[in-house]
Amino acid sequence: MLAKRIIPCLDIKDGQTVKGTNFVNLREAGDPVELGKMYSEQGADELVYLDITASHEGRKTFTDLVRRIAAEINIPFTVGGGIGELADVDRLLNAGADKVSVNSAAIRNPQLVNDIAKHFGSQVCVVAIDARQTPQGWKCYLNGGRLETDRYLMDWAKEVNDRGAGEILFTSMDHDGVKNGYANAALAELSESLTIPVIASGGAGKKEHFRDAFLEGKADAALAASVFHFGEIPIPELKAYLRSEGINIR
Amino acid sequence: MQVAIIKYNAGNLFSVDYALRRLGVEPVITSDKELLLKADKIIFPGVGEAETTMNHLRANGLDLFIKDLKQPVLGICLGMQLMCRHSEEGDTDCLGIFDTDVCRFLPKKHEDKVPHMGWNTIGQTCSPLFRGFGKEEFVYFVHSYYVPVNVHTAAVTDYILPFSAALHKDNFYATQFHPEKSGKVGERILSNFLNL
Numbered sequence: 216m217l218a219k220r221i222i223p224c225l226d227i228k229d230g231q232t233v234k235g236t237n238f239v240n241l242r243e244a245g246d247p248v249e250l251g252k253m254y255s256e257q258g259a260d261e262l263v264y265l266d267i268t269a270s271h272e273g274r275k276t277f278t279d280l281v282r283r284i285a286a287e288i289n290i291p292f293t294v295g296g297g298i299g300e301l302a303d304v305d306r307l308l309n310a311g312a313d314k315v316s317v318n319s320a321a322i323r324n325p326q327l328v329n330d331i332a333k334h335f336g337s338q339v340c341v342v343a344i345d346a347r348q349t350p351q352g353w354k355c356y357l358n359g360g361r362l363e364t365d366r367y368l369m370d371w372a373k374e375v376n377d378r379g380a381g382e383i384l385f386t387s388m389d390h391d392g393v394k395n396g397y398a399n400a401a402l403a404e405l406s407e408s409l410t411i412p413v414i415a416s417g418g419a420g421k422k423e424h425f426r427d428a429f430l431e432g433k434a435d436a437a438l439a440a441s442v443f444h445f446g447e448i449p450i451p452e453l454k455a456y457l458r459s460e461g462i463n464i465r
Numbered sequence: 466m467q468v469a470i471i472k473y474n475a476g477n478l479f480s481v482d483y484a485l486r487r488l489g490v491e492p493v494i495t496s497d498k499e500l501l502l503k504a505d506k507i508i509f510p511g512v513g514e515a516e517t518t519m520n521h522l523r524a525n526g527l528d529l530f531i532k533d534l535k536q537p538v539l540g541i542c543l544g545m546q547l548m549c550r551h552s553e554e555g556d557t558d559c560l561g562i563f564d565t566d567v568c569r570f571l572p573k574k575h576e577d578k579v580p581h582m583g584w585n586t587i588g589q590t591c592s593p594l595f596r597g598f599g600k601e602e603f604v605y606f607v608h609s610y611y612v613p614v615n616v617h618t619a620a621v622t623d624y625i626l627p628f629s630a631a632l633h634k635d636n637f638y639a640t641q642f643h644p645e646k647s648g649k650v651g652e653r654i655l656s657n658f659l660n661l
Binding site: 435 | 479480483484486512513514572575578579580581582583584585586605607608609623624643645646647649651652
């Protein structure tokens with residue numbers, strides 16, 4: 216049976232791992248390659264590296280880092296952040312990334328999703344969606360949550376599904392950094408209305424939150440950062456717990 | 466030992482290259498037939514689309530060449546599918562090394578998402594690739610098309626239906642999953658291939 220995936224996410228700035236709480240106040244958390252290797256050995260199923268440096272210089276540093284990660288790590292990894300056009304995707308896949316995650320660029324130019332799927336295959340294309348609950352419903356945000364768009368979560372997710380995305384990485388900005396559980400109701404709605412896998416993101420604080428994301432949120436994978444980086448939830452312990460709860464885990 | 470990776474228009478030849486380097490092997494990535502013929506082991510990786518890739522192989526005379534190879538050959542993912550007779554992807558005639566066809570996954574219920582993406586177990590293993598495997602092991606898959614269970618099946622995985630996770634016939638070996646991305650289990654499979 217296909218296993219539910221546990222995915223540590225590493226935010227990268229100037230070649231170092233950082234983690235924001237509610238997208239601000241970055242704290243350092245170590246060398247990205249070493250951390251990735253450690254997670255892989257502990258049983259992480261995939262890794263996500265998000266480049267939060269915006270500068271041209273930073274982008275080059277990140278590409279070099281992707282090359283080092285690909286050389287050293289024997290599980291799949293996704294890279295994202297600052298991907299604006301097809302050439303960026305080509306550059307990162309050529310550096311050895313397995314998948315790319317697009318966010319703002321896809322909202323600004325939805326055709327990018329079709330183009331990535333056509334050129335490199337759907338399996339390469341993860342669409343990341345940052346959303347927050349508003350009185351009108353779940354709305355999508357850009358620029359790390361600073362800019363509200365006129366897009367709604369469910370409509371946008373269905374659109375990119377149809378455009379050829381391979382996975383959705385849904386971050387609830389209301390839940391991110393709060394450590395009070397994932398946005399399970401929205402996750403379940405996504406999972407039930409899409410034909411592609413959904414990765415839950417934002418809100419992990421306890422082992423039970425992962426269980427709930429899988430059982431209530433029907434997520435295919437759960438992503439977290441700080442609970443892993445600061446050793447609050449060791450991955451082997453988390454996986455043993457999820458197994459004991461009857462969830463299929465590698 | 467000389468290991469060659471067949472170079473063609475497929476993406477991500479690097480992952481296989483890196484994985485072999487982690488095992489202490491320095492492969493050559495080439496489409497040069499002389500270099501390929503000299504290699505002790507050949508890997509035919511693949512991420513991409515069947516029709517485009519077969520057209521590329523034919524245009525470069527690699528189709529018949531691969532079929533005639535005598536040393537151990539390992540096809541990975543699309544590489545495995547192209548070693549079959551025909552693929553539903555683009556209604557493509559393939560190399561015909563394995564006497565079986567490639568079909569598209571048809572979901573039976575909503576949870577059956579396509580592509581089949583992530584870690585799944587392989588069982589009923591019967592190939593030297595899986596030497597030392599005592600129980601079902603998890604490996605990493607990403608694919609939307611599958612090879613049904615057939616006389617060449619060397620490992621079985623269940624997703625929507627039981628399908629061929631690996632094939633073996635004479636000097637031709639193939640895996641639907643990505644050993645280069647399957648952690649320590651994948652490394653054991655690649656080592657087994659290198660030690661054939």
